[in-house]
Amino acid sequence: MSVKEISIEELKKKLEQEKAIQIVDVREDEEVAAGMIPEAVHIRMGDIPEKLDAFDKTQEYYIICRSGKRSENVCYYLEDQGYQATNVVGGMLAWTGETKPKR
Numbered sequence: 001m002s003v004k005e006i007s008i009e010e011l012k013k014k015l016e017q018e019k020a021i022q023i024v025d026v027r028e029d030e031e032v033a034a035g036m037i038p039e040a041v042h043i044r045m046g047d048i049p050e051k052l053d054a055f056d057k058t059q060e061y062y063i064i065c066r067s068g069k070r071s072e073n074v075c076y077y078l079e080d081q082g083y084q085a086t087n088v089v090g091g092m093l094a095w096t097g098e099t100k101p102k103r
Helices: 008-018 049-054 069-080
Strands: 004-006 022-025 040-042 060-064 084-088
Touching: 004 008, 060 069, 069 084
Parallel strands: 004 084, 022 040, 022 060, 060 084
Antiparallel strands: none
């Protein structure tokens, strides 16, 4: 079984067209301190299992990390739990858009 994937370019287009898409950044605190996608919500990978109540099974979630590997693992986990998750291939290393410091 493989997870759904989206490229950085496709994600940027979705952000321009839809605005209200659900992006979850699963990097560690020190990684997001350097900046994250403005529309993203930060939930560390290790915190995902205890934060499942923050997810809605009717929503599609775009999961991002530094390079795309941790986010892929989170996607497998979320899919196993019945959630719709898409891995952002290339992660923040490939992101060239605007970033904001974590609030």
